[in-house]
Amino acid sequence: MENEKMTLTKTAKLVLQEQEYELPTFTGSEGEVGIDISQLRSKTGAITADSGYGNTGSCQSAITFIDGEKGILRYRGYPIEELAEKSNFTEVSYLLIFGHLPNKKELEKFQFGLTHHSLIHEDMKKFYEGFPPTAHPMGILSSMVSSLSAFYPEAGYNADVELNIIRLLSKLKTIAAFSYKKSIGQPYVYPRNDLSYSADMLHMMFAVPSEVYEVPKVLEEALDLLLILHADHEQNCSTSTVRMVGSSEANLFASISAGICALWGPLHGGANQQVITMLEKIRDDGGDYKKYINLAKDKESKFKLMGFGHRVYKNFDPRAKILKASADKVLEQLGVKDPMLDIAKNLEEIALKDPFFIERKLYPNVDFYSGIIYRAMGIPTNMFTVMFALGRLPGWIAQWKEMRETPGARIYRPRQIYVGETTRSYVALEKR
Numbered sequence: 001m002e003n004e005k006m007t008l009t010k011t012a013k014l015v016l017q018e019q020e021y022e023l024p025t026f027t028g029s030e031g032e033v034g035i036d037i038s039q040l041r042s043k044t045g046a047i048t049a050d051s052g053y054g055n056t057g058s059c060q061s062a063i064t065f066i067d068g069e070k071g072i073l074r075y076r077g078y079p080i081e082e083l084a085e086k087s088n089f090t091e092v093s094y095l096l097i098f099g100h101l102p103n104k105k106e107l108e109k110f111q112f113g114l115t116h117h118s119l120i121h122e123d124m125k126k127f128y129e130g131f132p133p134t135a136h137p138m139g140i141l142s143s144m145v146s147s148l149s150a151f152y153p154e155a156g157y158n159a160d161v162e163l164n165i166i167r168l169l170s171k172l173k174t175i176a177a178f179s180y181k182k183s184i185g186q187p188y189v190y191p192r193n194d195l196s197y198s199a200d201m202l203h204m205m206f207a208v209p210s211e212v213y214e215v216p217k218v219l220e221e222a223l224d225l226l227l228i229l230h231a232d233h234e235q236n237c238s239t240s241t242v243r244m245v246g247s248s249e250a251n252l253f254a255s256i257s258a259g260i261c262a263l264w265g266p267l268h269g270g271a272n273q274q275v276i277t278m279l280e281k282i283r284d285d286g287g288d289y290k291k292y293i294n295l296a297k298d299k300e301s302k303f304k305l306m307g308f309g310h311r312v313y314k315n316f317d318p319r320a321k322i323l324k325a326s327a328d329k330v331l332e333q334l335g336v337k338d339p340m341l342d343i344a345k346n347l348e349e350i351a352l353k354d355p356f357f358i359e360r361k362l363y364p365n366v367d368f369y370s371g372i373i374y375r376a377m378g379i380p381t382n383m384f385t386v387m388f389a390l391g392r393l394p395g396w397i398a399q400w401k402e403m404r405e406t407p408g409a410r411i412y413r414p415r416q417i418y419v420g421e422t423t424r425s426y427v428a429l430e431k432r
């Protein structure tokens with residue numbers, strides 16, 4: 001427990017098989033109390049059981065603070081609402097990774113790096129040819145990120161970390177945009193150094209060689225906001241995966257590639273795609289959203305209201321609040337009328353009044369409205385989770401870097417309670 005922000009408070013007492021043990025407790029900078037069980041097994045022979053790690057602090061971190069009861073999210077101490085209103089994705093990326101808001105010189109250097117490393121090796125383009133046109137872009141994204149380690153073999157755990165961070169941040173948007181172009185059979189559009197991070201991504205996705213394409217300001221701003229809101233979320237499934245893989249001293253590209261795979265799942269980042277699939281289903285079924293509320297309440301149906309519920313937020317997700325307002329604004333500015341937005345709002349309204357959702361503290365999460373904005377922006381559904389990955393990248397990097405810089409960090413290796421067969425003798429095939 002080496003962080004000076006962690007103060008040793010009282011001890012906790014554990015009585016196990018009539019024997020009493022004292023366990024140190026620590027308090028973080030926001031008053032959260034943790035019981036240090038690192039010596040538990042060696043002292044008592046017992047371990048803790050915490051399926052889904054809902055009560056396990058896997059690390060100390062100074063990056064992101066969430067108070068799920070109050071709906072608070074802060075990056076490095078700055079409220080998400082302020083960053084969403086006043087900052088931009090490049091600055092937020094710097095803040096997360098390096099711990100402070102950059103001054104002018106630092107920002108210029110960072111921006112220069114982000115633009116001047118955005119090309120991918122021409123040989124990497126050949127990899128795209130090997131994927132079928134139906135390949136999900138998340139599969140392509142994770143493969144391509146992993147393959148970056150082949151192009152930067154010096155990218156080992158102890159490599160020039162800062163350079164690899166810049167490389168990865170700047171190349172991910174090129175990789176993502178190329179995978180989209182490949183899926184629609186259009187020629188790749190190369191990155192441009194004069195554009196912002198978000199505008200460059202949109203330019204690479206939507207420009208075609210036959211005409212001049214100016215990225216509309218409304219799209220650039222909408223994407224920048226989405227990326228900021230997704231940039232970090234402490235020890236969620238994909239971030240814990242990045243730390244887990246990184247804890248074996250795997251290189252940055254390998255660790256992030258694993259995080260991309262974890263994000264893909266429909267219970268995590270893949271939910272934004274599933275929300276639209278769900279809303280389309282409701283629309284095609286005559287818009288009877290009450291039927292789907294009832295289905296979500298019926299455990300036998302296995303149907304879940306996608307974009308609803310969160311492990312940590314038990315009041316509201318501050319990101320969803322910002323995005324709901326943004327969805328209205330962006331659709332209006334783009335002149336898009338989307339019946340899906342009305343279905344989503346109706347679903348939310350009725351669910352928030354329903355005892356099933358109230359008792360379980362189920363509220364819309366960040367994915368509930370993000371898909372509607374992406375749709376209005378012309379981004380295809382199977383690219384939604386890729387956009388999420390683009391946003392989450394600085395958070396993953398910051399967490400990987402923090403773990404790497406933590407003195408005495410150990411390989412992640414949880415234990416288990418074995419519930420299988422006890423010892424038995426092998427039976428020859430003819431006797432089974």
Ligand code: ACO
Pocket residue numbers: 052266267268269271296297303304305306307308309310311312360362365366367
């Ligand atoms: N629809 C209907 N019921 C739900 C939903 C939902 N979306 N989410 C949770 N519940 C119910 C569960 O069935 C459970 O009910 P029970 O107590 O009667 O058994 C109760 O609410 C608690 O849910 P858990 O699944 O135990 O909560 P957990 O913290 O493990 O899971 C999760 C959180 C995965 C986000 C869950 O709410 C869910 O599957 N939501 C839908 C998928 C989704 O939107 N994921 C995106 C999350 S945000 C992100 O990752 C970026």
